[in-house]
Structure formats: structure tokens, C-alpha cells
Amino acid sequence: MISIRTKKGYKLNIAGEPSHELEQLGRPTSVALLPERIPFVKPRLKVKVADQVKVGSPVFEDKRNPDLVFLSPGGGRITKIDFGPRRAIKEIVVELDQDEGYEAFPIFNEAQVENIERQMLVKAIMTGGLWPLFRELPFRDIAAPDSIPPSIIVNLDANEPFQPMSEVYLKGKIELFEFGIKILQKLSEKLFVSTSRNRSFISDQINSYVTHICERVYPADDPGVLLYHIKKSPDENRAWYISGQDVLLLAMLFKAGKYPVERTVVIGGALVRGKKHLLTRIGAPLSHLTKGRTDKTEKARHIVGGIFKGYKGGKDSYMGFYETSLVLIPEGGEKEFLGFARPGFQKSSRSRAFLSFLNKSALPMDCNCHGEERACINCGFCAQVCPVDILPQFTYKCVLVDEIEEAIDHGLLDCVECGLCTYVCPSKLELCNVMKNTKKACYLEQL
Amino acid sequence: MKFLKKIFDSKRKHFTQGGRFEKLHPIFEATETFFFIPGIVTKNDAHVRDSLDLKRLMSMVIIALIPPLFFGIYNTGFQSNIASGLPVTFIAVSLKGLRIVLPVIIVSYVVGFFWEILFASIRKHSISEGFLVTGLLFPLTLPPTIPLWQVAIGISFGVVIGKELFGGTGRNFLNPALTGRAFLFFAYPIKMTGGAVWTVVSNVNSSGVDIFSGATPLAVSAVQGTASFIESLLAKAGFAFPKLFFGLYPGSIGGTSTLMCLTGACLLIFTGIASYRIMIGGVLGVLVAACPGYIMSLVSGNSTVPMLALHPLCHLVMGGFAFGIIYMATDPVSAPGMNTAKWIYGFAIGFLTVLIRIFNPAFPEGVMLAILFMNLFSPLLDYFEINFRLKKRVPNV
Numbered sequence: 001m002i003s004i005r006t007k008k009g010y011k012l013n014i015a016g017e018p019s020h021e022l023e024q025l026g027r028p029t030s031v032a033l034l035p036e037r038i039p040f041v042k043p044r045l046k047v048k049v050a051d052q053v054k055v056g057s058p059v060f061e062d063k064r065n066p067d068l069v070f071l072s073p074g075g076g077r078i079t080k081i082d083f084g085p086r087r088a089i090k091e092i093v094v095e096l097d098q099d100e101g102y103e104a105f106p107i108f109n110e111a112q113v114e115n116i117e118r119q120m121l122v123k124a125i126m127t128g129g130l131w132p133l134f135r136e137l138p139f140r141d142i143a144a145p146d147s148i149p150p151s152i153i154v155n156l157d158a159n160e161p162f163q164p165m166s167e168v169y170l171k172g173k174i175e176l177f178e179f180g181i182k183i184l185q186k187l188s189e190k191l192f193v194s195t196s197r198n199r200s201f202i203s204d205q206i207n208s209y210v211t212h213i214c215e216r217v218y219p220a221d222d223p224g225v226l227l228y229h230i231k232k233s234p235d236e237n238r239a240w241y242i243s244g245q246d247v248l249l250l251a252m253l254f255k256a257g258k259y260p261v262e263r264t265v266v267i268g269g270a271l272v273r274g275k276k277h278l279l280t281r282i283g284a285p286l287s288h289l290t291k292g293r294t295d296k297t298e299k300a301r302h303i304v305g306g307i308f309k310g311y312k313g314g315k316d317s318y319m320g321f322y323e324t325s326l327v328l329i330p331e332g333g334e335k336e337f338l339g340f341a342r343p344g345f346q347k348s349s350r351s352r353a354f355l356s357f358l359n360k361s362a363l364p365m366d367c368n369c370h371g372e373e374r375a376c377i378n379c380g381f382c383a384q385v386c387p388v389d390i391l392p393q394f395t396y397k398c399v400l401v402d403e404i405e406e407a408i409d410h411g412l413l414d415c416v417e418c419g420l421c422t423y424v425c426p427s428k429l430e431l432c433n434v435m436k437n438t439k440k441a442c443y444l445e446q447l
Numbered sequence: 448m449k450f451l452k453k454i455f456d457s458k459r460k461h462f463t464q465g466g467r468f469e470k471l472h473p474i475f476e477a478t479e480t481f482f483f484i485p486g487i488v489t490k491n492d493a494h495v496r497d498s499l500d501l502k503r504l505m506s507m508v509i510i511a512l513i514p515p516l517f518f519g520i521y522n523t524g525f526q527s528n529i530a531s532g533l534p535v536t537f538i539a540v541s542l543k544g545l546r547i548v549l550p551v552i553i554v555s556y557v558v559g560f561f562w563e564i565l566f567a568s569i570r571k572h573s574i575s576e577g578f579l580v581t582g583l584l585f586p587l588t589l590p591p592t593i594p595l596w597q598v599a600i601g602i603s604f605g606v607v608i609g610k611e612l613f614g615g616t617g618r619n620f621l622n623p624a625l626t627g628r629a630f631l632f633f634a635y636p637i638k639m640t641g642g643a644v645w646t647v648v649s650n651v652n653s654s655g656v657d658i659f660s661g662a663t664p665l666a667v668s669a670v671q672g673t674a675s676f677i678e679s680l681l682a683k684a685g686f687a688f689p690k691l692f693f694g695l696y697p698g699s700i701g702g703t704s705t706l707m708c709l710t711g712a713c714l715l716i717f718t719g720i721a722s723y724r725i726m727i728g729g730v731l732g733v734l735v736a737a738c739p740g741y742i743m744s745l746v747s748g749n750s751t752v753p754m755l756a757l758h759p760l761c762h763l764v765m766g767g768f769a770f771g772i773i774y775m776a777t778d779p780v781s782a783p784g785m786n787t788a789k790w791i792y793g794f795a796i797g798f799l800t801v802l803i804r805i806f807n808p809a810f811p812e813g814v815m816l817a818i819l820f821m822n823l824f825s826p827l828l829d830y831f832e833i834n835f836r837l838k839k840r841v842p843n844v
Contacts, residue, residue: 339484371500375617419493
């Protein structure tokens with residue numbers, strides 16, 4: 001086991017930490033697929049409104065590679081297909097039947113996985129609809145099925161505030177996890193399993209699988225950060241990654257011959273009562289998760305997928321395919337009287353410019369920017385937190401003047417899109433967003 | 448608070464597009480955001496943001512400037528009253544100091560803000576907080592006898608030529624406050640140098656004037672004389688090391704007290720707002736540059752250049768070095784952004800300061816020129832360090 005020392009990053013101490021308790025939620029009335037939230041996919045619908053689908057029926061495919069199918073996480077009737085601007089498909093809603101039908105997929109036991117050809121295995125995962133779980137660095141698109149990755153990185157615990165913890169979602173499922181690892185070993189010779197928690201659970205149960213221990217700062221856990229610290233040559237750049245929970249899904253697909261829809265989701269944030277882990281399904285409605293846990297009077301922002309990397313979900317939208325976290329914090333649009341002059345005992349900040357550096361307790365935060373956008377003054381705070389040693393202040397300027405080559409030399413593609421540069425910027429510049437969009441443009445140019 | 452909010456809400460319409468005072472929108476905005484942090488929320492990730500913004504950051508610098516400012520006011524009054532033969536009680540001295548210093552600061556702020564507002568209105572952007580610091584730094588570097596019209600010209604030059612011409616805050620490569628001061632230094636040398644400018648003498652008939660020599664320590668040191676006597680010369684003029692350190696002697700308004708500057712430096716370093724690398728680098732630079740000359744003159748016992756014989760520690764507390772390296776050199780915009788580059792930059796400032804002091808007595812205030820000179824080199828230093836760093840990176844293309 002190798003310890004990865006990352007000097008940079010940041011541990012955000014924000015109020016609303018969920019407990020380790022796991023609650024099994026009941027069945028929602030509907031589930032949904034959100035093609036919009038799947039990176040770089042060009043969906044072609046295979047269903048229309050009012051069609052009947054089973055759990056595991058193909059709902060849409062990728063136009064670029066029709067073998068890449070996305071399956072229905074529920075059995076029932078398609079009630080709504082929601083198009084956004086330029087006919088981007090936002091939501092495909094399935095209203096669940098009382099007893100859902102299941103599509104059948106081939107069952108594999110461990111010996112069969114041991115002996116199967118790699119190509120067949122890839123095919124089985126693709127038809128089983130779980131191929132999108134594999135993502136490829138550096139662009140974080142869905143992994144190319146016909147390529148062999150230099151390595152696959154499995155991350156068990158995310159350090160971003162309020163993500164499911166491995167000891168909760170792996171509890172009682174160690175065997176499944178081991179089976180999943182066998183599948184991954186078949187896909188790549190090099191398999192890295194990383195965690196940031198060196199706790200008894202890890203050392204007792206899955207110690208033999210863990211190859212790297214990361215530090216407990218955000219985003220030391222990110223596969224991109226791990227890769228940045230262990231890679232020795234440019235050939236290793238295109239590693240794949242998959243999250244720990246998704247390894248379980250793979251194993252369930254092969255063990256049960258059914259499209260797995262189980263998800264452990266964390267609900268947290270200051271506006272939630274009873275913050276804990278919830279066992280629910282892929283594509284569950286947000287209202288299903290928040291029911292009875294929040295007061296409707298407060299103006300809450302629903303952040304799906306994590307405080308730093310997630311997206312803003314509407315109150316009646318759904319969990320995405322990848323997201324395992326729902327955080328509710330106040331929107332925070334209020335003006336603050338003489339805010340810059342207050343001692344700030346409760347104001348969360350990485351700097352020591354507020355008295356909050358004396359306050360070690362988790363602080364409440366909202367979505368306020370705490371200031372207006374200003375010109376970059378080259379303070380270098382962003383470079384102090386960037387986990388992959390990009391110099392965001394310089395790289396950002398390269399991008400603004402269209403020097404993309406120079407930005408790439410600076411390590412633009414190593415960017416793990418953690419959002420810390422944006423978080424710390426006192427000029428309130430959207431540094432991470434600029435990087436992300438530039439990466440996206442680079443990717444689209446390659447196609 | 449609610450009352451204020453109401454005022455702003457009711458008057459906002461005049462300052463938005465199509466309103467009567469549309470052109471003055473930056474003033475309205477600056478005033479409003481002074482009282483209220485705007486309620487802007489994040490549009491995308493990261494959904495939460497650090498509480499630190501530029502307003503807070505710049506206010507910390509202002510807080511760090513309070514010790515030299517207050518001491519400067521006291522000292523100015525003290526020197527003036529001594530020279531004029533007036534009583535030196537705390538209250539009398541403070542009031543006198545205020546009367547001399549306050550107009551300088553007010554003129555600096557008012558004229559500077561005029562330019563800021565003008566450029567902000569034309570460019571249609573908001574007024575940057577950076578000027579709050581520039582507008583206070585500039586007067587603190589001036590001699591107390593400075594005529595107010597020169598203050599106005601100096602700050603105008605600093606803001607317009609030093610900053611706005613290049614695109615405003617964040618794009619200037621020179622420190623605007625120092626640019627203004629350098630302009631005054633070269634344009635009006637009589638008012639900026641020499642022995643007479645550092646003390647305001649208000650009562651010419653008093654007998655105090657006769658026994659008072661207005662020379663600053665730097666001027667005393669630069670006097671041609673036998674080198675081995677330089678320290679005794681300084682001591683004779685009343686400038687022993689402790690006195691230089693505490694700063695109760697004639698000099699620029701804010702720059703005399705090394706102790707007060709150090710207090711500010713502690714705050715700046717603790718909050719992480721100014722770079723300790725630049726400050727320590729600067730101190731090292733001074734020591735490295737001053738030691739050889741000092742040792743040489745100790746050994747030979749004689750030197751043609753009196754400054755060479757000065758104890759290296761004296762260089763640290765003399766003139767505006769402490770003020771310059773702590774407040775001026777650490778301006779993040781005109782300093783390099785990379786860590787090693789900051790060490791080199793700081794070191795070079797210290798080194799050049801001593802070189803200028805020793806070899807060019809015509810410019811006793813070396814630190815100002817050293818900082819401006821190194822400002823020019825900071826992009827180059829950054830460039831070299833970034834290229835060096837990129838070579839070590841595993842490419843990802």
C-alpha cells in the first residue's frame with residue numbers, strides 16, 4: 001500500500017455532515033434518465049412517450065457508437081421526455097409499475113469471468129448498460145470500449161463534502177466487491193484501488209485490494225490526482241476510472257443477470273434533518289429523497305453530486321446516473337451589511353483574514369459569492385490549492401488570450417475539475433469553469 | 448441598516464441604464480457595495496465560495512498600515528513641534544501631526560478616486576478596491592512638507608500612468624504608489640530630498656530651529672567623511688540603532704519606524720496576504736550586499752565611500768527600506784507570482800537598495816528605485832520559473 005502525499009488541496013469544514021446510518025427508502029413512483037448529465041453523449045432515443053419499458057430496456061443510445069446503450073432504471077411507462085434548448089434531451093421519466101418487469105442478461109460466475117475473453121467481457125458490460133460507468137481521463141468521457149487502458153483506478157471514498165462512505169455501501173457486500181474487482185482485473189493489467197480512509201473497516205475487510213492511501217483533503221481522492229502523482233510517462237495519461245460503488249453494480253449485473261438499480265446516496269447539508277446514507281435507486285426523484293427531511297419554507301439549493309463538482313438540480317428533478325450525493329444548503333441571496341469589516345467568526349475561509357481561523361467547528365455556508373467579480377491580482381491562492389500543480393492564474397490568462405497550446409503545456413488536461421481554484425479566488429473569477437470549458441472544447445475538436 | 452438598504456433601493460434606478468446618472472454608476476455601486484456585500488449567488492460549481500473577497504483582502508492591508516500611519520502622524524507632529532520649539536505633549540503632538548498628515552491623505556484619496564471613477568465610468572467596470580491601498584501607501588512615502596498640489600500631481604501620475612494606461616488593476620506592471628512617488632522625486636527634487644523637507648517647522652522665530660539639523664540618517668551617512676567614523680557620526684546626529692528602529696526621527700510620513708512596519712508585516716504574513724518570501728528575501732539581499740563592504744572597511748579601516756562602512760543591520764532600519772519591502776514590494780500585481788521568483792525578486796530589491804545607497808548618494812532612497820526596477824523584471828522571473836517547472840511535468844497532450 002502506497003501513501004500518496006499531496007501537499008495541496010483543501011479540507012472544507014462545512015456544517016451538515018451526514019451520519020453513517022443507512023436507511024432503506026421505499027419505492028419511488030417514478031425514476032428518470034438524464035442524458036444531459038452524461039458526458040459528451042449524443043443521445044438517440046429508442047423509446048417514445050407512453051412506451052412500456054422493463055428494468056434494463058434500452059432507452060437511448062449514443063449516436064457516435066450505437067453499441068453504447070443506456071438502459072431504463074425502472075419498469076413501467078415512459079410518461080415524459082423533456083427537451084431543453086436545441087432539443088437536448090434533459091429528462092426521460094419512467095413511471096413505475098407495481099411489479100416491474102426485468103430484462104434478462106447472461107449470468108457469469110467467477111470461473112467464467114476468469115476464463116472469458118476480454119472482448120466478450122466488454123461486450124457483456126456494454127449490453128448490460130454499465131459501460132458508461134468507466135470513464136477515461138483526462139477528458140472524463142465514457143471510456144473507449146475498443147482500447148486497452150494503461151490502468152484502471154477505483155476510488156472508494158470521495159473527500160468532497162458529503163459523499164457515501166465505503167464502510168456504509170460496502171457493508172455486507174465484500175464478496176460482491178471482490179467479484180467486481182475480478183472483472184476489472186480482466187479489463188486492465190494494472191488496477192489501482194485508492195481510499196483516503198485508513199480505518200479499521202478498510203484494514204479488516206478489503207486491505208488486500210487497496211493499493212493507494214490518499215490524504216484526507218479534497219480532492220486528493222480524485223483519480224486524476226492519483227494519476228498525476230503516480231504517472232511516470234505520458235502513456236499513462238489515458239487511464240480509466242470507476243467509483244467504488246459502481247464496481248458493486250458491475251458485480252450485481254453479472255451475478256444476478258439483472259440490470260442493477262441500487263444506489264447508496266448521501267443526503268446532507270445544513271437544511272436537511274436526519275442527514276444520513278440512503279439506500280435508493282438510480283434516477284430517483286429528489287423529492288423522494290428529501291421527503292420529510294426538509295422544511296419547505298426555506299429557500300434551498302439542491303446540489304446533486306457534491307458541493308464542488310455537482311450541479312444545481314430543480315426541486316422536482318432526479319438524481320443522475322453517476323451522482324451519489326444530494327446536498328441542500330441555503331441559496332443565500334441576502335446582502336450583508338458592512339460584510340467586509342466584520343470579524344467573521346462564523347465565516348468560512350481558507351485564509352486567516354477572518355476570525356474563523358480560531359473556530360474549529362463546522363461552519364454553515366450558503367451559495368453566496370461573498371463579493372463581486374474583480375480583475376485577477378495574481379495573489380496565487382489558486383496555485384496554492386491546485387492538487388495537480390497547475391498555475392490556474394497563469395493558465396487562465398493563457399486561455400483568455402487563446403493560447404491553448406500554452407495552456408495545455410501548463411497542464412490544462414491534468415485539471416481534475418475540482419473547483420478549488422474557483423472556491424478560493426478572492427476576485428471571484430470562474431477559473432475552474434474556464435478550464436473545464438476549454439477542456440471540453442479540446443475534446444470536441446479531437447473528434 | 449434597513450434604512451440604508453431602502454435608500455439604495457430607491458436611488459438605484461437613477462444609476463442604472465437609462466437613468467439620469469447612468470454614467471456615475473460606478474460611484475453608486477462602489478458606495479453600495481461598501482455598505483452591503485452584494486447578494487450574488489454562485490451560478491455553477493463550485494457552489495460555495497470562500498468568504499474572502501478583494502474588499503476584505505485590501506482592508507487587511509489597510510489594517511496593517513494603521514501602525515505606521517498612526518506612528519507617522521505622531522512622529523510628524525513630534526518632529527515639527529521640536530523643531531518649532533513647541534510643547535511635545537502627546538495630545539499637542541498628535542493634533543499637530545493630524546493637521547499636517549490628514550490633508551495629504553485626503554488629497555491623495557480624493558484626486559486618486561477622481562481618476563478611478565473617471566476610468567471606471569469610461570470603461571464601464573466597477574471601481575477596484577486596490578486603490579484604497581494605493582491611496583494610503585502613497586502619502587505615507589512623502590515628506591511632511593510636501594505641497595498639496597504636488598500630492599495631487601503625484602497620485603494622478605501614479606494612478607493614470609502607473610495603472611490605468613495599462614488597463615487598470617491587475618494589469619499594471621509597476622506599483623502605482625511608487626510610480627507616483629518616483630515621479631515627484633525626479634520632477635521636484637528640491638521638495639523631495641535634502642535636509643529641510645522632512646520636518647514641518649511652523650514657528651520660524653523659535654529658538655528650536657537653530658539647534659535642529661533636519662538631516663535624515665541616510666543623508667548623514669552619505670556625507671563625505673572618514674569611513675570609520677560613520678557610526679559615531681550617526682550617533683552624534685542622534686541616530687543610534689534603537690532610535691532608527693523605533694523611528695522617532697525626521698523622515699517620510701510613514702516610513703521611519705521599522706518597528707511599526709514589522710507589526711504590519713506580522714499581520715500580513717499571518718493572514719497570508721503578503722508574501723513572506725519577498726520580505727525575507729529582501730532582508731537577505733540587504734545583508735548580503737552590505738556585509739562585504741562592512742567587512743572590508745573593518746579590515747582596512749578606511750574607505751572612500753562612507754556608506755560602505757555602515758553596519759549591515761543599520762541598512763535594514765534606515766530610510767524606507769522596511770516600509771518598502773513590507774508594503775510596496777509585496778503588491779501581488781507587480782510582484783512575481785511564483786515562489787522562487789519571489790525569493791529572487793525580494794533578494795534583488797534588498798541587494799539593489801544597498802548598491803544604490805552606497806554607490807549613488809544622489810539617490811539616497813534606494814528602495815523605491817530598486818522596487819520599481821524589479822517590478823520590471825518580475826514577469827521575466829515568472830517566465831523562467833514557469834518554464835523550468837513545465838519541464839518537470841509529465842506532458843499530457
